[in-house]
Amino acid sequence: MDAFDLFRKLGAGAKFDFKRFGKDAERFKVMRMMSNISLFVFSEAEEKQDEEVEVDAAAGKRKRPDEEKTAKKKKKDTQAEVACEETEGILWTSSADRKSKGLKEGRDRDKTSMKRLQHLHQEKVNRVRMQHRINVHGCDVPDPVCTFSELQSEYDLNPRVLQNLSAAGLTIPTPIQMQAIPLMMHGRELLACAPTGSGKTLAFCLPLLTHLKQPANLGIRALVISPTRELASQTHRELVRLSEGVGFRVHILDKASMAARKHVPSSHKKSDILISTPNRLVFLLKQDAIDLSSVEWLVVDESDKLFEDGRSGFREQLAAVFQACSSPRVRRALYSATCAPDVEQWCRLNLDNLVSVNIGHRNSAVETVEQELLFVGTENGKLLAVRDIIKKGFLPPMLVFVQSIDRARELFHELVYEGINVDIIHADRTQQQRDNVISSFRSGDIWVLICTALLARGIDFKGVNLVLNYDFPTSAVEYIHRIEQQCKNKGGGGGQCK
Numbered sequence: 001m002d003a004f005d006l007f008r009k010l011g012a013g014a015k016f017d018f019k020r021f022g023k024d025a026e027r028f029k030v031m032r033m034m035s036n037i038s039l040f041v042f043s044e045a046e047e048k049q050d051e052e053v054e055v056d057a058a059a060g061k062r063k064r065p066d067e068e069k070t071a072k073k074k075k076k077d078t079q080a081e082v083a084c085e086e087t088e089g090i091l092w093t094s095s096a097d098r099k100s101k102g103l104k105e106g107r108d109r110d111k112t113s114m115k116r117l118q119h120l121h122q123e124k125v126n127r128v129r130m131q132h133r134i135n136v137h138g139c140d141v142p143d144p145v146c147t148f149s150e151l152q153s154e155y156d157l158n159p160r161v162l163q164n165l166s167a168a169g170l171t172i173p174t175p176i177q178m179q180a181i182p183l184m185m186h187g188r189e190l191l192a193c194a195p196t197g198s199g200k201t202l203a204f205c206l207p208l209l210t211h212l213k214q215p216a217n218l219g220i221r222a223l224v225i226s227p228t229r230e231l232a233s234q235t236h237r238e239l240v241r242l243s244e245g246v247g248f249r250v251h252i253l254d255k256a257s258m259a260a261r262k263h264v265p266s267s268h269k270k271s272d273i274l275i276s277t278p279n280r281l282v283f284l285l286k287q288d289a290i291d292l293s294s295v296e297w298l299v300v301d302e303s304d305k306l307f308e309d310g311r312s313g314f315r316e317q318l319a320a321v322f323q324a325c326s327s328p329r330v331r332r333a334l335y336s337a338t339c340a341p342d343v344e345q346w347c348r349l350n351l352d353n354l355v356s357v358n359i360g361h362r363n364s365a366v367e368t369v370e371q372e373l374l375f376v377g378t379e380n381g382k383l384l385a386v387r388d389i390i391k392k393g394f395l396p397p398m399l400v401f402v403q404s405i406d407r408a409r410e411l412f413h414e415l416v417y418e419g420i421n422v423d424i425i426h427a428d429r430t431q432q433q434r435d436n437v438i439s440s441f442r443s444g445d446i447w448v449l450i451c452t453a454l455l456a457r458g459i460d461f462k463g464v465n466l467v468l469n470y471d472f473p474t475s476a477v478e479y480i481h482r483i484e485q486q487c488k489n490k491g492g493g494g495g496q497c498k
């Protein structure tokens with residue numbers, strides 16, 4: 001083995017910079033070994049290219065500069081490949097080759113670390129969703145947010161709205177807010193199901209306020225449909241509270257406002273956000289007294305209620321509203337406490353690139369509600385059990401649910417002599433009476449409120465301590481709606497008389 005062989009063996013795999021160490025390469029005969037190959041390939045490619053240029057020139061055409069560039073790049077790549085090919089001996093590389101190989105390796109390394117980072121990030125997002133029991137279906141779903149301040153940095157939430165949020169004592173988003181807010185901020189159409197009291201109202205109010213940016217005389221740009229007047233006024237209150245100091249015109253369609261608008265139909269131009277029940281809105285639509293063509297966000301709250309069996313009127317009304325929101329830019333979001341299959345199916349058929357978000361198990365009550373079943377034997381036993389609860393002492397306010405208006409009246413007459421402040425609310429009472437009862441219940445003047453299913457949805461009675469199902473609800477879903485009146489208090493319990 002001569003010195004050269006020894007050098008080749010020892011230097012196997014090493015890269016040799018010919019440009020810098022050309023003389024040494026000559027001395028060790030590296031050049032001879034590699035240059036044959038590389039120079040041959042190089043010169044052949046070069047020759048070929050020169051020929052091509054000549055032919056083109058002869059034909060009176062000149063290659064375009066970008067074609068030339070591509071050809072040159074190809075040539076370089078071929079050169080680099082050959083030069084970097086691994087042999088038994090020393091590798092010959094020029095500094096340009098090393099540079100291009102280094103770049104390629106760098107790009108590969110970047111890609112791998114990028115993939116790893118993406119993987120880690122996805123794991124983190126999945127962990128957050130699992131921890132908060134957020135189930136999402138759909139593609140390209142944005143990450144959940146964990147704080148309200150993220151909304152300001154990532155989605156440009158108005159600082160004043162953020163200030164209003166913290167003034168209201170709201171600092172950490174609830175699970176539905178964590179996922180539904182970023183989705184709406186990205187303009188995604190959405191079906192969101194989360195238990196009553198889980199903060200759905202805020203989950204659509206914040207994106208609406210962010211999307212509208214500032215007040216503008218462009219007509220109604222956001223529309224919220226609520227199944228009951230009570231729920232509509234609750235949403236109205238929330239929006240007014242959140243947008244304080246920003247100047248949005250948030251209006252509700254009630255009797256008074258409708259009467260006022262009869263004389264000034266153009267007043268709708270001065271609304272940014274409108275909240276209404278479907279009835280009232282359709283009434284105005286039929287009279288051509290309202291224009292919804294500028295609506296950019298349409299939110300349907302308690303959508304399952306609007307799609308309920310036997311309520312086909314609501315479906316027709318909703319269809320009319322959907323049609324009236326004719327802007328191509330309109331986005332729709334449906335919120336609900338329970339997941340009704342027909343709502344889901346409707347959304348899949350009618351919404352664009354739908355994402356559905358479910359919090360917790362479908363159609364189950366939130367875990368913060370303590371539930372108890374009382375066996376009372378007979379019908380009379382129910383009344384005895386209620387009297388017993390009252391005698392033992394309970395922490396008001398208490399909601400008592402019954403099957404019908406007659407049953408509500410009967411129970412009211414039984415309890416009115418127990419020395420407690422009791423009242424009833426049902427569909428036969430006038431709107432004025434209902435409003436008075438609700439505000440007295442909210443203020444604590446009424447301790448026990450007997451009601452039919454009318455109120456089982458959507459009304460936010462802060463601080464209800466006990467929900468008594470005097471009569472069985474007609475379905476599991478209705479039961480959930482009833483007891484969740486109480487879970488808004490995040491504690492206490494729900495009783496059931498059997």
Ligand SMILES: Nc1ncnc2c1ncn2[C@@H]1O[C@H](COP(=O)(O)OP(=O)(O)OP(=O)(O)O)[C@@H](O)[C@H]1O
Pocket residue numbers: 169170171172173174177194195196197198199200201202336337457458459460462488
């Ligand atoms: N992030 C939050 N942190 C603390 N409290 C919150 C938060 N979001 C909402 N709340 C409060 O929780 C209560 C219930 O919220 P909300 O009425 O929006 O629930 P919901 O899911 O819309 O119920 P419903 O099914 O009746 O519409 C309200 O008093 C609201 O102020």
